[in-house]
Amino acid sequence: MKNKLKILLVEDSVSFAQGMELLLLQHPKIEKVLHTINYEATLDALKINSIDIIILDLNFETKQFDGFMIAKKVKQQYPAIKIMILTQHTRKHHYNRLLNECNIDAYLDKQLGIEETYAAIGTVMKGQHYIDKNISEMLDIEHWMQASMREQEVIVQLMKGLTQKEIADKLFISPKTVEVHIRNLFHKFNVKNTTELVSKYIRYKNANRENIDESTSPFKSLG
Amino acid sequence: MKNKLKILLVEDSVSFAQGMELLLLQHPKIEKVLHTINYEATLDALKINSIDIIILDLNFETKQFDGFMIAKKVKQQYPAIKIMILTQHTRKHHYNRLLNECNIDAYLDKQLGIEETYAAIGTVMKGQHYIDKNISEMLDIEHWMQASMREQEVIVQLMKGLTQKEIADKLFISPKTVEVHIRNLFHKFNVKNTTELVSKYIRYKNANRENIDESTSPFKSLG
């Protein structure tokens, strides 16, 4: 990595992109940061600029901004450009599609700090893939998505230290039913007891950090 | 809060301060960000500048940079200035000393995002105290510091879902001893069973985020 890097940030949240740009430019190896917000602008930018890395924010909510399409098209036209995915909502099928169909180079959790991004850039420029720890961990226990509502209610009570009997009283069901829910959770998530269950659950929850999720942009009002 | 805010950042890690400065200046209500790295420079800066808020990074490791002294002195000389503490290693006695002796206005976890800082600034400028959620949670279970080495080893195995017998075999001690360690932990941390124990433990560990702790600065090399 002798030359300085030129990065294109594809991100539909302008304020987030601005903060990101400032942080990226802090790094001595990063020379230039461009910013586009959609498919057309991205391809236009690539025509007139030489870009090393695209950092692509996958926002699956909006339809007019399809990260998959951008990733695929760019990799076809410019195979040398590294594509790094930034996301908040990881799903296993997204992950598989991006890695296999689109040949992306890195997969990062948006909630993580800039240091994670720097590390990913280093790895990717060496020609290796970089999958962020939280995301790979999350994928392992992606079964959480398969947990039913009732099952999740039970886990929440387990974390508080309630017994099966106490949970039954709280949810107005039989202790035997609570037992079934717990046993089903054991099988779904391949754990041996409630201790391991909540252990995995909390680590997953934390990898997802849903409490911070509300604020896509770090720039809120001061009230 | 009609006027724009002038902030003084007291921080011994220059790179961290620079990133922080950029982020703070992103906010429309923040006009100016100064930066000092020690006691004398801070008092000098206060003599020639009108400052609204001091964001003070408490680094308890180094002795030449005593956050307590700065906080106390500033509050004596300039009672109108709000002091916000940024820290990575929260301890209950630090917290008490800062709030009671030094009259600081906010207490924040360094690992958290800029949005937390913005929220804290808003609260503090209204004259209220702001104690970040992670920190208050951490203080509640600050007893973790009282857990012995052996007890912590046992918790780690509990999280993996091992039974008392299995833990005993792993640590080459009697199951009865494992039982004693677990029972002692119950009393120390005021929980009812292992499930609640590991639940609290992981949440504490995560509030502390020791895995990210190594890197004080977000600006690492690209390798």
Place this chain on the structure above:
DNA sequence: ATATCAATAAGGGTTTTTCCTTAATTTTCT
């Protein structure tokens, strides 16, 4: 419409955890 899945529940049995007490040895701190 019919198969699949979520949620409910029970009987009966084994294993594990949890609580109570008591106590010896080692380590650590003052």
Place this chain on the structure above:
DNA sequence: AGAAAATTAAGGAAAAACCCTTATTGATAT
């Protein structure tokens, strides 16, 4: 050196967790 805390361990008993099987109801999906 002496006190305090950590680590070790046991016997006995109650409570809870865990495993297996079977079964009904309601919702949802192909």
